[in-house]
Amino acid sequence: MNPIDQLRAARPAHLDTPLDPATRTAELTHAMAGPRQRRRRSVRLPVWGLGLGGAAAAATAVAVLVAGSPAPRAPSVALPSPTFPAFSARTVLLAAAERAERAPAASGDWWHTVGVRRTLFQAVDGDYTVMDRQRIESWTPSATGKDQWSRTQTLGAEPVDRAAWERAGSPREIVVKVDRKKPLPLSVEPGKVDVGHAPLVDGDKVFWLGRNVTMDDLRGLPSSPDGLKAWLLRSYKGHDTESDRPMGSDKWLFAVTVGLVMDMPVTPRVRGAAFRMLADLDTIKVTPDVADAEGRRGTAVALDGERLIIDEAAGVPLAQESPRSSYVVLESTWTDTPPSR
Structure with a gap:
């Protein structure tokens, strides 16, 4: 079992019951054809990370029976299954773009996000994997002169294989391996809330x-796919986003754009342009009907092990996943309410 499957294995099994691909396609077609409701921009989705840390470095349609109508009977003879068009990354991303662009624009004093990061580690004593969970809440000011605030809390480590954990003595504090660092102790109990702020x-x-940006930079981003791509690639230097390791432009663009659509208070038109820009990348692969770490279902678009799970019928991202971690945003919205301290 690979690490990302281990991450999903920590959820109840019923959350991973797959939908039939034909049903999934039919639902998307129905949802896109239905009436579009305008609603306040308050989405429940995932983030790449805290905005300050980065600066330093759906409405899916559901088939229901009409009340009082008889349940459909199974046919007495086998009938051929209907055929539906195959999913493609381009189809999924263009559907998400169309929905994203129809969201109402919003503004406020603070960009407020709430998310949960899950990270897999290997226990030092015992052959088992541990999932560490951390809740992260942040407030980023829309104007200069204010600090950025955060509230973080460790939710407790969970052994993915409880039997192996029990064989190791069911430790309440699990020491795990961290690459090139000292072993790290993780408690299975939730920790206290840590409140912090910084200029x-x-x-x-x-x-x-791709570089450190201001709120004004975000407000001025191009709203066309070609314009947005050219703007972003001006920061591409041939290596990845966090080191000097060589990285191709498609993978770099994918990584940066995932952060944009999930993490940042861009306009609906810019978010739609970002989805359309990704749709033009030939290297992206698609996997329909997957569940994120919170059990929400969507479609994954991926490139070289990094993937973005989106609800294309609502035009919002649901999660970002890498081989050993997952990040889901539970809330992302503008607010005039100041940070809770």
Whole structure:
């Protein structure tokens, strides 16, 4: 079992019951054809990470029976299964773009996000994997002169293989291996809430988008796919986003754009342009009907082990996953309510 499957194995099994691909396609077609409701921009989705850390470095249709109508009978003879068009990354991303662009624009004093990061580690004593969970809440000011605030809490480590954990003595504190660092002790109990704040980097930088950017930079992003791609690639230097390791432009663009659509308070048109830009990348692969770490179902678009799970019928991202971690955003919205301290 690979690490990302181990991450999913920590959820109840019923959350991973797959839908029939034909049903999934039919639902998407029905949802896209239905009426579009305008609603307040308050989505429940995932984030790449805290905005300050980065600066320093759906409405899916559900088939229901009409009340009082008789249940359909199974045919007495076998009938051929209907055929539906195959999913493609382009189809999924263009559907998400169309929905994203129809969301109402919003603004506020603070960009507020709530998310949960899950990370897999290997226990030092005993051959088993541990999933560490951390809740992260952040407030990023829309204007300069204010600090960025965060509230973080460790939710407790969970052994993916409880039998192996029990054979190791069911330790309440599990020491895990960390690459090139000292072993790290993880408690199975939730930790206290840690409240912190810090000035914006350089006084005005709020996120990392190939380079440190301001709120004004985000407000001025191009709203066309070609324009947005050209804007982002001006920061591409041939290596990955966090080191000097060589990285191709498609993978780099995918990584940066995932952060944009999940993490940042861009306009609906810019978010739609980002989805359309990704749709033009030939290297992206698609997997329909997957569940994120919270059990929400969507479609995954992936490139070289990194993947974005989206609800294409609602036009919102659901999760970001890498081989050993997952991040889901539970809330992402503008608010005038100041940070709770």
